[in-house]
Amino acid sequence: MTTTQGAPPDLAPAVKAEVLVEALPYIQRFRDKIVVVKYGGSALGSGSDLAGFATDIVLMRSVGMCPVVVHGGGPQIGELMSRLGKIPEFRDGLRVTDAETLDIARMVLVGKVNRDIVAAINVHGPLAVGVSGEDAGIIQASPRDPALGFVGDITHVAPELLARLVAEDLVPVVATIGSDRTGQAYNINADTAAAAIAAALAAEKLVFLTDVEGVRRDPGDPSSLLSQVGADELRQMVAEGSVVGGMVPKVEAALDAVRGGVARAYILDGRTAHVLLLEFFTDRGTGTMVVP
Numbered sequence: 001m002t003t004t005q006g007a008p009p010d011l012a013p014a015v016k017a018e019v020l021v022e023a024l025p026y027i028q029r030f031r032d033k034i035v036v037v038k039y040g041g042s043a044l045g046s047g048s049d050l051a052g053f054a055t056d057i058v059l060m061r062s063v064g065m066c067p068v069v070v071h072g073g074g075p076q077i078g079e080l081m082s083r084l085g086k087i088p089e090f091r092d093g094l095r096v097t098d099a100e101t102l103d104i105a106r107m108v109l110v111g112k113v114n115r116d117i118v119a120a121i122n123v124h125g126p127l128a129v130g131v132s133g134e135d136a137g138i139i140q141a142s143p144r145d146p147a148l149g150f151v152g153d154i155t156h157v158a159p160e161l162l163a164r165l166v167a168e169d170l171v172p173v174v175a176t177i178g179s180d181r182t183g184q185a186y187n188i189n190a191d192t193a194a195a196a197i198a199a200a201l202a203a204e205k206l207v208f209l210t211d212v213e214g215v216r217r218d219p220g221d222p223s224s225l226l227s228q229v230g231a232d233e234l235r236q237m238v239a240e241g242s243v244v245g246g247m248v249p250k251v252e253a254a255l256d257a258v259r260g261g262v263a264r265a266y267i268l269d270g271r272t273a274h275v276l277l278l279e280f281f282t283d284r285g286t287g288t289m290v291v292p
Contacts, residue, residue, distance in 0.1 A: 037276065038072070114175040210269070
């Protein structure tokens with residue numbers, strides 16, 4: 001058997017068959033089920049990373065699953081702010097968002113990151129539709145704290161547009177900008193938005209793709225990674241300070257999702273090639289699964 005230099009060898013036909021057979025019950029189980037995937041700004045790496053993510057989403061859609069992508073873009077917002085000479089300011093981990101910063105966030109999330117994800121998926125066919133949380137009032141919001149400027153808390157999710165797109169076999173890609181009844185826009189935490197959208201759509205699963213492998217019982221010990229954790233235990237870990245840093249909003253969003261009726265929430269390492277396929281279609285789970 002010959003292979004291209006530098007390329008991995010082809011799997012033997014019998015091994016390929018085993019992989020497909022292993023995937024069959026999962027394909028049957030999740031057919032016609034909505035799965036919300038939060039693609040974090042920290043997981044948005046090179047073009048090949050995005051292409052691999054897009055391939056996973058297209059395969060999920062092709063075997064009958066109904067993926068909905070919700071994305072952030074914090075690092076990309078910070079990068080553009082730096083290029084424009086604007087110094088980011090944070091309070092309690094939240095970006096202070098004045099009117100100029102809000103404009104930058106909208107440009108990056110709606111005009112750049114959203115377009116990049118949609119384009120990557122649509123390489124495989126006319127499947128993805130990019131929307132903002134402002135569209136059709138999907139994400140309705142109110143100001144969180146005057147000191148934070150235009151940072152919003154979600155007051156309501158109107159999922160009708162997303163549900164119609166899913167019913168048409170399309171893949172919605174949602175940028176997390178919300179608005180209030182006057183049309184004022186707000187920057188919304190993408191983890192929180194993904195959880196609220198998953199609950200509103202009665203999703204079967206919510207997946208957070210990030211740059212860590214999952215939840216650790218001891219943040220400094222990689223061997224303490226939890227493959228599964230119940231909501232009560234996870235709340236206790238948060239209260240005890242075992243969950244720290246950027247993992248806190250993801251864990252809190254996962255808890256909100258399962259409390260809101262989502263059957264399972266997952267925190268996966270988006271740097272792992274085809275991690276969605278490994279999680280959904282093989283017996284070998286990855287990352288951390290949060291159950292009610």
